[in-house]
Amino acid sequence: MTMQQTDPRHLSIAYIGGGSRGWAWRLMTDLALEASLAGTVKLYDIDREAAGVNETIGNRLSGRPDVPGKWRYQAVNSLAEALSGADFVVISILPGTFREMRSDVHAPEACGIYQSVGDTTGPGGLIRALRTIPMYVTIAAAIRAHAPDAWVINYTNPMSICTRILYEIFPGVKAFGCCHEVFHTQLLLAQALKECGGVAGAPREAIKINVLGINHFTWLDRASYQTIDLFPLYRQFVEKYFETGYEEEAGRWERDFFASGQRVKFDLFRRYGLIAAAGDRHLAEFLPPWYLKDPETVREWKFSLTPVDYRIDNAKELIAKSRRLASGAEELPLDQTGEEGVRQMKALLGLGDLITNVNLPNRGQLSGVPLGAVVETNALFSRDRVQPVVAGQLPPEIQSLIIRHVYNQEATLRAGLTRDKELAFRAFMNDPLVTVGPADGRKLFDRMLANTAEYLPGWEL
Amino acid sequence: MTMQQTDPRHLSIAYIGGGSRGWAWRLMTDLALEASLAGTVKLYDIDREAAGVNETIGNRLSGRPDVPGKWRYQAVNSLAEALSGADFVVISILPGTFREMRSDVHAPEACGIYQSVGDTTGPGGLIRALRTIPMYVTIAAAIRAHAPDAWVINYTNPMSICTRILYEIFPGVKAFGCCHEVFHTQLLLAQALKECGGVAGAPREAIKINVLGINHFTWLDRASYQTIDLFPLYRQFVEKYFETGYEEEAGRWERDFFASGQRVKFDLFRRYGLIAAAGDRHLAEFLPPWYLKDPETVREWKFSLTPVDYRIDNAKELIAKSRRLASGAEELPLDQTGEEGVRQMKALLGLGDLITNVNLPNRGQLSGVPLGAVVETNALFSRDRVQPVVAGQLPPEIQSLIIRHVYNQEATLRAGLTRDKELAFRAFMNDPLVTVGPADGRKLFDRMLANTAEYLPGWEL
Amino acid sequence: MTMQQTDPRHLSIAYIGGGSRGWAWRLMTDLALEASLAGTVKLYDIDREAAGVNETIGNRLSGRPDVPGKWRYQAVNSLAEALSGADFVVISILPGTFREMRSDVHAPEACGIYQSVGDTTGPGGLIRALRTIPMYVTIAAAIRAHAPDAWVINYTNPMSICTRILYEIFPGVKAFGCCHEVFHTQLLLAQALKECGGVAGAPREAIKINVLGINHFTWLDRASYQTIDLFPLYRQFVEKYFETGYEEEAGRWERDFFASGQRVKFDLFRRYGLIAAAGDRHLAEFLPPWYLKDPETVREWKFSLTPVDYRIDNAKELIAKSRRLASGAEELPLDQTGEEGVRQMKALLGLGDLITNVNLPNRGQLSGVPLGAVVETNALFSRDRVQPVVAGQLPPEIQSLIIRHVYNQEATLRAGLTRDKELAFRAFMNDPLVTVGPADGRKLFDRMLANTAEYLPGWEL
Amino acid sequence: MTMQQTDPRHLSIAYIGGGSRGWAWRLMTDLALEASLAGTVKLYDIDREAAGVNETIGNRLSGRPDVPGKWRYQAVNSLAEALSGADFVVISILPGTFREMRSDVHAPEACGIYQSVGDTTGPGGLIRALRTIPMYVTIAAAIRAHAPDAWVINYTNPMSICTRILYEIFPGVKAFGCCHEVFHTQLLLAQALKECGGVAGAPREAIKINVLGINHFTWLDRASYQTIDLFPLYRQFVEKYFETGYEEEAGRWERDFFASGQRVKFDLFRRYGLIAAAGDRHLAEFLPPWYLKDPETVREWKFSLTPVDYRIDNAKELIAKSRRLASGAEELPLDQTGEEGVRQMKALLGLGDLITNVNLPNRGQLSGVPLGAVVETNALFSRDRVQPVVAGQLPPEIQSLIIRHVYNQEATLRAGLTRDKELAFRAFMNDPLVTVGPADGRKLFDRMLANTAEYLPGWEL
Numbered sequence A, B, C, D: 001m002t003m004q005q006t007d008p009r010h011l012s013i014a015y016i017g018g019g020s021r022g023w024a025w026r027l028m029t030d031l032a033l034e035a036s037l038a039g040t041v042k043l044y045d046i047d048r049e050a051a052g053v054n055e056t057i058g059n060r061l062s063g064r065p066d067v068p069g070k071w072r073y074q075a076v077n078s079l080a081e082a083l084s085g086a087d088f089v090v091i092s093i094l095p096g097t098f099r100e101m102r103s104d105v106h107a108p109e110a111c112g113i114y115q116s117v118g119d120t121t122g123p124g125g126l127i128r129a130l131r132t133i134p135m136y137v138t139i140a141a142a143i144r145a146h147a148p149d150a151w152v153i154n155y156t157n158p159m160s161i162c163t164r165i166l167y168e169i170f171p172g173v174k175a176f177g178c179c180h181e182v183f184h185t186q187l188l189l190a191q192a193l194k195e196c197g198g199v200a201g202a203p204r205e206a207i208k209i210n211v212l213g214i215n216h217f218t219w220l221d222r223a224s225y226q227t228i229d230l231f232p233l234y235r236q237f238v239e240k241y242f243e244t245g246y247e248e249e250a251g252r253w254e255r256d257f258f259a260s261g262q263r264v265k266f267d268l269f270r271r272y273g274l275i276a277a278a279g280d281r282h283l284a285e286f287l288p289p290w291y292l293k294d295p296e297t298v299r300e301w302k303f304s305l306t307p308v309d310y311r312i313d314n315a316k317e318l319i320a321k322s323r324r325l326a327s328g329a330e331e332l333p334l335d336q337t338g339e340e341g342v343r344q345m346k347a348l349l350g351l352g353d354l355i356t357n358v359n360l361p362n363r364g365q366l367s368g369v370p371l372g373a374v375v376e377t378n379a380l381f382s383r384d385r386v387q388p389v390v391a392g393q394l395p396p397e398i399q400s401l402i403i404r405h406v407y408n409q410e411a412t413l414r415a416g417l418t419r420d421k422e423l424a425f426r427a428f429m430n431d432p433l434v435t436v437g438p439a440d441g442r443k444l445f446d447r448m449l450a451n452t453a454e455y456l457p458g459w460e461l
């Protein structure tokens, strides 16, 4: 399956989840800033109205004289319509509503199980995965039918399972999954370089790293800037800030649910010698409740449990903002978002190679993880190809932490595909955050599954 | 490396740990019952006196007129002496004393961590492994030097790590590890066959099984007797006895630390659909503290925490018994022990093929586990060869449970070989029974390591 | 997919190619000699009349008072009818007619390419494979539809490709491929044991071997009888008979196209140190034309090129014989045939384990060969399962000889499945017997393909 | 093993084979053109005098005012001296003399076996490998002892085996092998782009390719320039020039032993659909004698057999030239050589990432080839790391051609390391160019081995 020669000035992008008020605006912004590309973005969303608002926002943006990247935005009524003729497909959906998310994140608290995000792993991540699987089965089949040669970029969590389903349903899919957590770790390394190496201003892309692991539980075993090995500097940096935590803007973690003092990351470095490369909120969820034992422990480690109430309030604000953007009462700022989707598209078109970290089925890039499992490593993007870089292998003590999740994700995937409640429960009990026994675990699982039942078509609950 | 043609009537067996008061007598008994073999057993033990007593016991046994298998027993003073000229090497040692074992098993209780055995996994198993590693390095090097063509049978725990070291130090070693836990599961299946299938008297060897896993955490995905699939019968059996537990002799688990009501095994079958094939005391230790949460939970599941005090008392009785056996005041009974060492030796000599389960480095027999890791599956024993049978792969939800131990054993091994205290601690924290946080975990680890320091030559503690 | 409990006295066997005048009679004979089994054999053949004759022969045999194994034979009109309700499926078909076989075997002679059999490899084997593939696609789909739980025994050549297609089309198939070439090598080892070891009368089954390779190009790296290593004896035997060749009945190779002086096998042993375990006629075809350079060379090595004219004459005799058998003018002799189909069925029913060599997709039993490729090694037959024994790996110099065929068979398979003439030609040129250049090779290939065109539905030739 | 921070202006390069009159001058030239690097090059050669002459040539070059890259050249007397303190090691040696090379290349002609190069594969390549192995064992041990952290660039043929030995003897070595054959194929693709795509002046580095295979038998399955897929253009180009051959300078192949009309490459493309990416002289040697049947065939395919007499004459000219260069009678021209050694060094120092094709042990980059075998694919060069890019897998019909060489190289390596003449002969007979039978093959092998006996210390010949 090879891309025909594609004209970078007449592209077609299908955006699934096109009513999104975060990722969609980020993509619009990055496209607006890129003069070498042009074309149409078709916005598809089950919330048709939101897609329509984004159509207005996008076209208004293209109309601005300060915008070099001119695109036509068009809300469409079906997946098929969005995908037909697409060169690229972007997927960023919210599986379910805040009602289900509230159950994912907060229902386990009654059993003393705390989650900082609840969208990737842990009991909440697992239930979210089960809910997402049928949606991605539908999407994958539609891509196979309508856009088999398109490149597909996934942003939805749980990342590994979403990416895996696309390949499971349509083995020929040209898909990869993107996440910015590793980028943030590069920025932290740039801080360490400044603080402990005296070199300021290193751009993120110049922080060279080797990435190994699975999404949100990713590790670095090499990091450098130009001729400088960053590991000794990071070690100094960690020792300096371990107790206090490190923040560019002091105390922000107490105001911002997405910020942290990086203490989980620092502790993992001190204990394991490698750099954990995701936000502390994500890292903590993959481990036994070392950092998530209770809200006090979380506070000690200087990060937060993100309450769903906050997300609901935030969503209201975003809706209001979307109205302002659509009406012109507010303008999208033209700053690089730090996402890589547009850079990746350029590379895939042949406009310059790119090496960056992405989520892909293991084809040999990560030793010690079964072939086919979705892993996160660096990859080389070139015209119509994405080839992982051989990353090596994690040491056995970290493998032990990661590999249990790899197989548990596989169990979750199979449970979702075959609607097997017992198998889903086995996976649930395997999660390191599920510290209750089988009997209590069963009650919690049943309750959480019932709360998401609306999104489990065909299941016997 | 090929065995020269070996005369079954002039064999030489080196017994390392030859002062043993359990395994040594079992081997003596089985050799005594086997008319086709004869030769010398050299008993080596760091407790020279105990080896001497066993020499007397063994030779007295050979002198009995009712004994068909005539062997000469000889206590020797060095590993080299024992190994020179050996056709077979048997290793069953106790690494350390009851003092260290007491720490392994009971020190974690102060942190609310309970262990039923403490010799394979869990915090106790890990410390025991660290203590055992230098001993096995010495043994492996001696085998390489003095008996490179001999077949080596390991009985010492932790089984997987002991077997692994032999291959790590001497890749050409012809070693395998034996354990009777799976045999006991076959006997349980024979009970199910009788109770639910109406077929009594099936011998253990006729219960055909497929074995997958690692020692003491082994599973069966197929079991049959003649034309009968045993899974449906076992399912009935489990449902019948799940609540009450099953024992041939009712209530024995309350008197015998090694007995159980099989309720852990039954619960795992109900939850996973495969047959866990080890004693409940062993199985429970590989899992989160579902069954070992506290002594009350253990009691509910109808098994026991084996106190080291009991072992100490028992050892005193065995010493007294050894004196009686040496003096002739008591005789070893001539009943088959149910162990397979002698049957394996016969097969390796060419006296008839044998299929049985053993522990061997993975060479393809267990998919999903890294090559080289020691796994337990069936193997074909034939003249001068042991070839594993391809067992397939465990389902992902059980893989997730097992594979974390496989990598953690690897981490433990590397920690022991390189005397790396930090790496050992990482492995310690990875154990599912270690439910405390890193700070408390560190204190416990340091204390336990200090308690075994005498057996950690060259470590910086 | 598990066999339900099957009653050994009410079995149903589907015989595809049931008009066969060789393999069918062998199976009938072995079934007749086995008292523990009974049931129905459904004979399906595109030559309906031949199946009918075999029905008569089989039922006549069952009627004989000296026959303990009583079966009902029934010629049927369709694959579906044969397969419905089958516990076992036996496949032994002749793909095409002698007309196509004549082209396979003799057409290459015009280019100086000689083949001793032409049914497995070489230019003839490849064309035969292409012809067979669509037939096996049909058979595999019918098994999936009508007998998904049945055990399938394949006898048809090319063995590796036939077995592979069954798994390719129906991954859940329970199929294996059987060939008696290794058995004959065991008999030769028994001769060596007698001649050079002084032990007469060793039964074939007591010659224990380790089997590695692909069908008809199989090797032994271990062989023993009881306590005796057979390699030193075979070495003596080879040296004794290398020049003259070895035959139980002197000079038979000059009268019997299937006999040989074993000189190819002896030469391979002298050169490689391992025992090649197939007939010389088969072995020679997998190698460059070392032994097949021209008819004189073949004669020197004391084996024969089997002419298709001989097969035609022989077939006429067999037809006459079939009439005699059907009419009762002649009786099938009640001697064990040396085939293992019936023993395998018994083991699969649970009536006793069996270890024997079979052809199966590689699941780890043969290192160095890709997973999924069909390889020949020992396997353990037990109730409703066949599990390969881990055989190890061939040394690199033999791997080099074998692995090119493994990949070329894969190329041939893909060419057949996708009707890709160019790919088929690439595979053709890869064969070690095809010593002509690409231009002459193309002409030969086109001619041979045209000769078999009738059996290549949907190909563009 | 991590490089300490290395100062690009104070580097130390050990050049093994430092008397070389080709590769050494190329490196000198590229270093002279690179302003960002400086340091010392230590020249070690068993021809001490030649190293001394190169010292003079190098220092004279550094003294030229038009040279930005200033290096000190120093001939040294031992490997140890060269290696101590080295940041980089370059190896380009000539194993043996023209006397041995004459036997490698021309001795087989008596048996009708023609070789166009004879340094990589074929009978000549194999004997050369045997001769080279002990030299590389010595070099690898010296690197382990004196420069374990240095990066090692190998240029010597046979490339795969030389690189493999370095890792075999010193598993921690940081070595890779470089060859320019793929670069020449990129240049040919640039010609196709110009001729058939109308785009002139594309620099080699902008021709993006995916590289799969083993050195000198390498393939491309993807090639592009910016947004343009080069496969359709190359197809046109091949069809246009297949008959006549393609040369930038017409008829050059008749005057220049290293030139060709690319007809072998074109034929392989027409037959296999992938681009063979090495010179025709090299490609032809890996195949059956399709293109090397006899001198006439070679001529038809428009390439040459390189006679050793030519090399001898050429060497004389080079010696004369070296004198002129040392004396200043002639100056090295300051043109980029097209080699990548200096660019690779810069990338390894952290001065900018580089993706290029190199020879490395397979760690997952090439599916279908055993791990550890040396393969050629793209790799990412970054500060102190070289990571292969996952290249995928060759189609089975090309795998069949390549994999036999992979295993045969392994057999050759083991023969060389263990001085096993019989094993070497087995590998010899496995070569596709060895078209004679075993008896004639043995005579040729013995003769060729005797001719190189001086370089086989410790062999029993």
Ligand SMILES: [Mg+2]
Pocket: A159, A178, A179, A180, A181, A216
């Ligand atoms: Mg993310």
Ligand SMILES: [Mg+2]
Pocket: B159, B178, B179, B180, B181, B216
């Ligand atoms: Mg045990």
Ligand SMILES: [Mg+2]
Pocket: C159, C178, C179, C180, C181, C216
């Ligand atoms: Mg056969």
Ligand SMILES: [Mg+2]
Pocket: D157, D159, D178, D179, D180, D181, D216
């Ligand atoms: Mg080269």
